[in-house]
Amino acid sequence: MKKLLSIYNTLLENFGPQGWWPAETDFEVIVGAILTQATSWSNVEKSISNLKKKGVLNPKSLHEIKAGSLAKLIKSSGYFNAKARKLKCFMDFLHCNYDGNLSVMLSQPKERLRKELLEVWGVGPETADSIILYAAHKPSFVVDAYTKRIFSRIGFLKANASYDEVKHFFEKNLPKGVKFYKEYHALVVELGKTYCRKKPLCKECCVNRFCSKQFA
């Protein structure tokens, strides 16, 4: 669909390249993807910083650290007990299935990796796709709350569309590409943060001209 490409170009013109994911390593991407669940990135940054200072932002240390100690380090991310448990579940998965070798895990075929990640407690579809796209660098479009909210409001999607329906819609109507998917998702998030939280789309929002209906 040409409109999806036009929106991408509009967002790129307005916000510039986002260069996601903001992380130094693929492992950091995965930890960040879990920590940022329903949480603003600024809160996650503090947790990431704490983990780095403690020297535990690596597969071996994070596997060994106790959940209670981990929870204290990631307190700023909110839901810290639940997220500590999620991180520990992922680490158990990594060590049981790949002997702690992240490179081997990330080199698995995309479909297999996605299926395995979705079986890990605490990893849902958005987190799994974020890991596949930004850590494994394989083309898997990431759908988040902003994506659903914005594209349903401008009339491209049903308001109650499922995650997989939305994902399929984008992957079917956009050229496949890792760099392109990475940038598209990042730009949608930037648009969402700027113009489209839980309020209606502002009329100054740059995608308003693509709307099938008028917004106040």
Add this chain to the structure above:
DNA sequence: GGCCAGGACACCA
């Protein structure tokens, strides 16, 4: 002081 954030899960009807 209230609202919201780059979700996921458990439980219930």
Add this chain to the structure above:
DNA sequence: TGGTGTCATGGC
């Protein structure tokens, strides 16, 4: 299968 409650800190 869909709706609702829970997890919780920090910025505005």
